[in-house]
Amino acid sequence: xxxxxxxxxxxxxxxxxxxxxxxxxxxxxxxxxxxxxxxxxxxxxxxxxxxxxxxxxxxxxxxxxxxxxxxxxxxxxxxxxxxxxxxxxxxxxxxxxxxxxxxxxxxxxxxxxxxxxxxxxxxxxxxxxxxxxxxxxxxxxxxxxxxxxxxxxxxxxxxxxxxxxxxxxxxxxxxxxxxxxxxxxxxxxxxxxxxxxxxxxxxxxxxxxxxxxxxxxxxxxxxxxxxxxxxxxxxxxxxxxxxxxxxxxxxxxxxxxxxxxxxxxxxxxxxxxxxxxxxxx
Amino acid sequence: xxxxxxxxxxxxxxxxxxxxxxxxxxxxxxxxxxxxxxxxxxxxxxxxxxxxxxxxxxxxxxxxxxxxxxxxxxxxxxxxxxxxxxxxxxxxxxxxxxxxxxxxxxxxxxxxxxxxxxxxxxxxxxxxxxxxxxxxxxxxxxxxxxxxxxxxxxxxxxxxxxxxxxxxxxxxxxxxxxxxxxxxx
Numbered sequence: 001x002x003x004x005x006x007x008x009x010x011x012x013x014x015x016x017x018x019x020x021x022x023x024x025x026x027x028x029x030x031x032x033x034x035x036x037x038x039x040x041x042x043x044x045x046x047x048x049x050x051x052x053x054x055x056x057x058x059x060x061x062x063x064x065x066x067x068x069x070x071x072x073x074x075x076x077x078x079x080x081x082x083x084x085x086x087x088x089x090x091x092x093x094x095x096x097x098x099x100x101x102x103x104x105x106x107x108x109x110x111x112x113x114x115x116x117x118x119x120x121x122x123x124x125x126x127x128x129x130x131x132x133x134x135x136x137x138x139x140x141x142x143x144x145x146x147x148x149x150x151x152x153x154x155x156x157x158x159x160x161x162x163x164x165x166x167x168x169x170x171x172x173x174x175x176x177x178x179x180x181x182x183x184x185x186x187x188x189x190x191x192x193x194x195x196x197x198x199x200x201x202x203x204x205x206x207x208x209x210x211x212x213x214x215x216x217x218x219x220x221x222x223x224x225x226x227x228x229x230x231x232x233x234x235x236x237x238x239x240x241x242x243x244x245x246x247x248x249x250x251x252x253x254x255x256x257x258x259x260x261x262x263x264x265x266x267x268x269x270x271x272x273x274x275x276x277x278x279x280x281x
Numbered sequence: 282x283x284x285x286x287x288x289x290x291x292x293x294x295x296x297x298x299x300x301x302x303x304x305x306x307x308x309x310x311x312x313x314x315x316x317x318x319x320x321x322x323x324x325x326x327x328x329x330x331x332x333x334x335x336x337x338x339x340x341x342x343x344x345x346x347x348x349x350x351x352x353x354x355x356x357x358x359x360x361x362x363x364x365x366x367x368x369x370x371x372x373x374x375x376x377x378x379x380x381x382x383x384x385x386x387x388x389x390x391x392x393x394x395x396x397x398x399x400x401x402x403x404x405x406x407x408x409x410x411x412x413x414x415x416x417x418x419x420x421x422x423x424x425x426x427x428x429x430x431x432x433x434x435x436x437x438x439x440x441x442x443x444x445x446x447x448x449x450x451x452x453x454x455x456x457x458x459x460x461x462x463x464x465x466x
Contacts, residue, residue, distance in 0.1 A: 041462075043303075054410045057416075058411075064348045105349045106349075107358075109431075234464065236464030236465065240385065242455060243458070243462050
């Protein structure tokens, strides 16, 4: 049994909050540069150039890539041979988010009650925390700040099994086309297929933290990812929705067994600033 | 580079009506910031028969909630937020003389109708180019609704602030035109 201090978790989460908001990951940055080189629309090309410049300024000056520094979504995989000491785990995560967002000059965008008061919590807590117990004696933390320009364009459909692959394709392409400029294209499309209603939406979110240079390990789903990317880019929505060849940088699908009577499909969209940072303790 | 049109604020009706969907512009002068919470307060003030905290005649509102400035900075990251959340309030402000709106994303038909009626323009700034845009902001001064934090009503002094006319005062929509031009569906 290995022990890990709650304070070490707070420190890690604080650093991840800042790193994720300042440093665009290499896979996304490279995809923006590649899109810029291949884009046909002169205006879209200029926009993509500005986005790569923006990522460089953010990196060099430790400035947020986007002013919407998001709600902190935290995925933790806790090894079953780890004993967390010195504090409550959830409080430790929130303490880390508060520290990172305050000390990192990140925007506090969380309100305490979603419907009535909507009062800002002033430290961007609470995080949305997803816990998983895995073999081993380590803790892996992935922090993904989620902006709501793109989050608001998410969709869920309880498809019929008979809708099949064509039904999934239509749902995805319609969702991206209807979102148009709102989620700040070029986007990353996260899709969760299968499970139950909450499992599908969780998988869609999880799909967004997979590097976009990596395809689904199942060749059938990997091919569907490629086909969907081509279809989404054929909509013409383009960078910032102003027309062009690059509406999405990638489509990532995660799947899970489901019930004989159903086929849940969830779509979670991320903007070009698809941010996440991770650490293993 | 596509051709760039330089404009200064205040922007009168004739200048606004001369701008066409698809034009790239650089804005210099004073612009105001407000998001949904500040819009709600402004429209509620008008409904009570009160004056607005600022005279919006021939002015431009930028839909932005900046991140906090670090010591020595004018403003933190400052890209546009999604404009659709302001649709419910924007026509009332155009009635008060508001000439331009800067944001990103789709607008309702009510907003477009009001733009045609009053001669207003909707500009898009590049969503997520928040660090680049911040460099064109030279001064940030909160004018009202300080309690809203990042959502306060503020005055920005900008130099060559980059934007694109997406919906002009004739109601032409460059989002629609741009997508159709590149669609292969």
